[in-house]
Amino acid sequence: MAKELTSRAENYSQWYNDLVIKADLAENSAVRGSMVIKPYGYAIWEKMQSALDQMFKDTGHENAYFPLFIPKSFFAKEAAHVEGFAKECAVVTHYRLKNDGKGGVVVDETAKLEEELIVRPTSETIIWDTYRKWIQSYRDLPLLINQWANVVRWEMRTRLFLRTAEFLWQEGHTAHATKDEAVKEAELILDVYADFAENWMGVPVLKGVKSPGERFAGAVETYCIEALMQDGKALQAGTSHFLGQNFAKAFDVKYVTKDNQQEYVWATSWGVSTRLVGALIMSHSDDNGLVLPPKLAPIQVVIVPIYKKPEQLDEITTEVDKIVKDLKAKGISVKFDNRDTHKPGFKFAEWELKGVPVRLAIGPRDLENGTVEVARRDTLEKETLALQDIAHKIENLLENIQHNIFQKAHSFRDENTFNADTWNEFKDRIEKGGFVWAHWDGSDETEEKIKEETKATIRLIPVNGKLEEGKCIFSGKPSKQRVVFAKAY
């Protein structure tokens, strides 16, 4: 077919870009750095949203919606926060256009805002300004709120899904009476994210905390999940921040305790974004196209009729209608591709490119024999099965594929995880790709130098991980545990 992909071996980066475009997931827009998410890509995001939203609700969270715009002065209230985000803010300065007298429009300079508005890059400031009004007493706590929203960060180098100026995400913002409760919340959400990554996306993740240099701007501790892509680079798939009392102090949010004392409130925030679609693509897909885990596939089963004469199609359709009905009764999404404009070979390649987990092909001989050809996308294996009880067989096969996709990614990660004990070994391993566990002396300076020399960053520090005395790979200073290094997206 016409839509051939660059192979991963040839050029992984080009393969990714080709795939996003050719599988109709997204494309660049006329606005620098902003993408258009096409229906097939958006359908994957909707499935992600739906699963995550249920998980948040099951853990006691409610959705709300806060303004897109944030007054500039709010930003300056938390010093680390503004330092982290000021350099990538879209700024609204005017609220009106006018005719330029030449058929175009210009900004109306008389409609200048007294205070500029920032398009939210994240919403801690506007939300904590609001929480001041909502929280008076310990009875108002905890406050467990999430919002689904778009945010803007003026990134200079963008890539579809992975890094875009505007992206879609969810951001949770919770308020608690005690430090302990807030830390537990941040950890709970990390577990929710890891559960989602592994059991829905089929992407194994490591859990840990960021080094101080990689923390969210304004956080006391940033928890993260990290996944390994097929090119050996790491991808941060979600973060959950323990914010201490930083935002409560910046926005003066206090509560009255049971003992009638005034105390600052403890906070968390946490988010995952459309970046997860990029992670999903890069974890499983191959040189034929997307490989989607059944739980997130917009279409789980496609059925392609094989026929020469119209009356054969009629007979096949009668049989297919029964299969479709049985599959739908099990909650399985199915598409009967009966287009007469394309040949089966074209359709096979197209649905492979789009990552549909199971493909059924059925022709006159199958009808005679009471069989159907079943192809699975993950292994590209085919087998001919009896039509009897086929919906049940496919249901099992989808579960099997979901499991297999995760196992395959897990094996890949295992094969690409290493210890390094000398600087040369470290540089060599980092160059080849993968997660590298190594000792680090805990200083920002060493972290920075390692990054300069190898482009590797500390992806995470394990929490409650195995303690092991060792020497820093770079400085030789003492260290109590290994941390995980990798080159990253």
Next chain:
Amino acid sequence: MAKELTSRAENYSQWYNDLVIKADLAENSAVRGSMVIKPYGYAIWEKMQSALDQMFKDTGHENAYFPLFIPKSFFAKEAAHVEGFAKECAVVTHYRLKNDGKGGVVVDETAKLEEELIVRPTSETIIWDTYRKWIQSYRDLPLLINQWANVVRWEMRTRLFLRTAEFLWQEGHTAHATKDEAVKEAELILDVYADFAENWMGVPVLKGVKSPGERFAGAVETYCIEALMQDGKALQAGTSHFLGQNFAKAFDVKYVTKDNQQEYVWATSWGVSTRLVGALIMSHSDDNGLVLPPKLAPIQVVIVPIYKKPEQLDEITTEVDKIVKDLKAKGISVKFDNRDTHKPGFKFAEWELKGVPVRLAIGPRDLENGTVEVARRDTLEKETLALQDIAHKIENLLENIQHNIFQKAHSFRDENTFNADTWNEFKDRIEKGGFVWAHWDGSDETEEKIKEETKATIRLIPVNGKLEEGKCIFSGKPSKQRVVFAKAY
């Protein structure tokens, strides 16, 4: 209780504002004209979204996502469109802040955009710029796309839900090969909106088209649904636009027909917004608070225990657990309000304020008798029912309430719909409120003068309505049918 509302009779406008705040639906934010949608208000919007989204999908539409920002030059391409929206646009001019050296931040003047970006007030321009790339042949049509998004219109006078600078909505944008097909699409969506308003919101609506003066900027025809609020003012609850080839011409979107001819594509766009939450509140609620139709109520049933001793609560809880289980099995959302911090009377008032359709109260005597007290929010009636088969009885009651809410609003509209045949009669009727059917000569000038003198606007012109010769209420010129006038939100 403390949260007393202003009565509708005393001050309808104040009643509405009080209710939105006191029922915890929304509040004003620190950003002028932008609201914070609180969890209870957002839960209503989520229910609306979910129902509408399914209706769009059932009629063949897919979701996608287009950029928040629109290049300024795109706006100038469709003359009527820019004229309609240029005066209320938020404009992004810079992409960076910097420290001001005094602990604050200022806009970095070196980071000025070459071309300003408009925060989308609606997305026709960016979408039709994209469609140019997606549409080549008749095989690419129809294109049936919807997006859920936030938009910004710099309104000067804002009211929670009804008119805010930023609001949430869905916007459908479809492309068709023929005029006829596009008109049918605009009409289909109008029917979907009317179905949703009547059968989910319980709000009866009139369907028709706008006069040229009230059309969407860039449309050939604007279809609308109009509802009547309890103060006798009309509220436009949804619009569906037939855009002709205006945007296809502005953005050069042509397709090759089956006969191999190049033709411009035909378009529609359509939207409903968080304004519907305002319409819902104003249609049904009373001086005790919200009245929510069961299909959109975040909590459909609340259960309040009546007890003096803890062991009584234990016994009640055992019985309530069974009721909750049976209700949930029927898909009914239920909350057991067992807070020990508040008395039953407080709880009754609170759930009345929040519009929960059905309230159950159960005490020791009920346990003895095998009964429960059932109160319905719409009529405030109470009755004592046997516990046997209670879930089934409540299921029927919820259906009954859904129906009754609609009937009540329908009767109200009937009682407040009038014909007017003289100018004095017209002025008098308009002053009193309600829908007024009257003859109009079809001219912009007359429409404008009627508005100046009475504040009434033409809400809609019936499509395929009864033809009736008559004379314009204002000019005396001949007219072929009555149109609907009202003062409006």
